[in-house]
Amino acid sequence: MPRADITDLLRLDDLLSDEEKAARDTVARFVDAEVLPIIGQHFREGSFPAHxxxxxxxxGVLGANLQGYGCAGMNTVSYGLVLQELERGDSGLRSFASVQGSLCMFPIHAYGSEEQKQRFLPGMARGERIACFGLTEADFGSNPAGMRTRARRDGDTWVLNGSKTWITNATLADVAVVWAKTDEGGPESVRGFLVEKGMPGFTTREIPGKFSLRASTTGELFFEDVRVPEANVLPGVKGLRGPLSCLNNARMTIAFAVTGAAIACFEGAREYALNRGQFDKPIAAYQLTQEKLADMLQEIVKAQLLSLRLARLKDEGKLTPVMVSLAKRNNVKAALEIARSARSIYGANGVTDAYPPIRHMLNLESVFTYEGTHEVHTLVLGKAITGHDAFG
Known part of the structure; x- marks a missing residue:
């Protein structure tokens, strides 16, 4: 069977439009030519390939599924496919694009004023303005309702105090979409603030010592009496519905994207197994290696089917958060297990950055946790199945 047919065993390409395939293939060529030759060195050095x-x-990847304001206006399938190709290169690059588009451009597009949309979105789509999403705090990750960051009204400005952590793009960002509790009280007290680089009292700091997402920038945000004008407050949403809708938007495409890492690991392990000899024949000829490869392919095909159906439901307006939790939970777990199994096929070589699985495996450990931990999505499904809320 030709290599190109291996990871499309069920001919899913037949279900894609010409536009969807063209979007995917364009980004795939970019990844092959410009990402794969340099990403290992960036991972080793712990640097983001900002160039x-x-x-x-x-x-057209940044805010690809948004309409107008310089955005590409792709459907969800196309957006998922281009993120899948970026993830095949490295999760750090895909995370950059996901944060920029799904977490930062989306709330401005959905909840911002027309002036905010005109001011921020075109530059963000062109990559001239980089953004980050400030929700997670040191003590409040899975429970954002407990956030301590506060904003109090003072005339025609808001005074912001607090901090956020584990923020992708933190030290690169020109603008941070920050969620804070206000002095208005009640369940609708959470508001979104567009905090711009250079505002007095707003500082950032890189988080050192990561063994995951090393080709991505991750840091902390600090707010000490930062004055944010009313013009920088998102007017179209109040309460946790705002940040949670952003997360749901991102989780869906992340579930789609991680299959790219799984495909990279599978294809690399298959090629290695066919070329690596042991006891006078390639290790691909041994039953245990074939079992590993068969298990990998099986999970890739299942994840592809799940992602494609999920994206179609999104474009039909039928998507629910429970569906997203199922896909995120299944696909990230499957990709992580594929990376680990691929690593074992490489033997000792698999723990070096000369080969892709250890890099993808370490990256996927973060994806397993962010955008809703595996455990949280388990409880979301558990509640849907039983009707009982096990979070408390």
């Missing part, structure tokens, strides 16, 4: 941002923007 690729203009090219990613040129390809």
């Amino acid at each position: 690729l941002v203009p090219r990613i923007a040129e390809l």
